[in-house]
Amino acid sequence: MQKLNGLKHFVAICASKNFSAAANDLGITQPALTQSIAKLEKQLDVTLFYRTTRPMTLTPYGELVLEYAQSLDQKTNNLLENLMAMKDGSGGVLRIGAGPDWIHEILPVAISRLQEEYPRIRINLTVALNNDLRMKLDRQEIDLFFASLTDENFNAAYKSRILLREKMHILAHADHIAHKGSPKTLEYLTRQEWALTGHDTFGRQLLRRLFSKHDVELPPPSVETNSVRAMINILRHSQNLGFLSRSHAEAYPEIIVVETNVTMPVREGGVVWRSDLPLSPLAENLIEKVHLWVSESDWAVD
Numbered sequence: 001m002q003k004l005n006g007l008k009h010f011v012a013i014c015a016s017k018n019f020s021a022a023a024n025d026l027g028i029t030q031p032a033l034t035q036s037i038a039k040l041e042k043q044l045d046v047t048l049f050y051r052t053t054r055p056m057t058l059t060p061y062g063e064l065v066l067e068y069a070q071s072l073d074q075k076t077n078n079l080l081e082n083l084m085a086m087k088d089g090s091g092g093v094l095r096i097g098a099g100p101d102w103i104h105e106i107l108p109v110a111i112s113r114l115q116e117e118y119p120r121i122r123i124n125l126t127v128a129l130n131n132d133l134r135m136k137l138d139r140q141e142i143d144l145f146f147a148s149l150t151d152e153n154f155n156a157a158y159k160s161r162i163l164l165r166e167k168m169h170i171l172a173h174a175d176h177i178a179h180k181g182s183p184k185t186l187e188y189l190t191r192q193e194w195a196l197t198g199h200d201t202f203g204r205q206l207l208r209r210l211f212s213k214h215d216v217e218l219p220p221p222s223v224e225t226n227s228v229r230a231m232i233n234i235l236r237h238s239q240n241l242g243f244l245s246r247s248h249a250e251a252y253p254e255i256i257v258v259e260t261n262v263t264m265p266v267r268e269g270g271v272v273w274r275s276d277l278p279l280s281p282l283a284e285n286l287i288e289k290v291h292l293w294v295s296e297s298d299w300a301v302d
Helices: 007-016 019-026 030-044 060-088 106-117 130-138 202-213 228-236 246-251 281-296
Strands: 093-098 122-127 144-148 158-173 195-197 223-225 242-245 255-257 266-274
Touching: 007 019, 007 030, 007 060, 019 030, 093 130, 093 281, 106 122, 106 281, 130 144, 130 266, 144 202, 158 202, 158 228, 158 246, 158 281, 195 202, 195 228, 195 242, 202 242, 223 228, 228 242, 228 255, 242 246, 246 255, 266 281
Parallel strands: 093 122, 093 144, 195 223
Antiparallel strands: 144 266, 158 242, 158 255, 158 266
């Protein structure tokens, strides 16, 4: 592709409609300016000006070139503005991933607040479990993700920042027998039916550790799914037990916490990104909004 030389000089002449005035504005001699326009006309193989008219006017070819030059200037200005916005986090596109716990309130509120402050930003949100989010991050399909950090599979390839600590709970439908009587033992709960996410998911890992800590074997689930949303709906319409965060418990009034005689574990949640790719200013702005929302909440564990 040929580079068009002399467009800046051409636009200056169009603005002043006079070679001498344009040369003075550009800080060059009039012969140098005349030579620059002659080269541009030769390169394009067209005449740009009617030089015999007073004031000098554009030929149809010149009008087309001026339109192009002005659009190029506008694109350059837009590029510079967009680059500046990306640098300060007030613009650009952010591709984020999120575990199911994060889409009830935390991220919707944080994203809404961020876009109120910076209307030009664009967010692409993917919801999935940790394993899928890690794979998407590895393939650079997302820039970062929000998820539970108490996960056996994180390693030095990732960096993370803790943003919340939240108690986990065993949940069941409001009319489940486990809600009757005194707090339940883990041995009692092994005799119930369970709906759980997959073997290597964060929730399953944490529940196994809880049962193992008390020398009780976690029974295999009667329903296993790769979808937290599916598990929630199963709990809403069955007599299965499940294991979820408090934010889930509060989002669905028909499933409530099963009282037990053991202390429930706390999950650490936060943001994860690749060690070799630093966070952008826009990502940092979103993380700050998440941090502020969590600090305002009344359920996060200190």
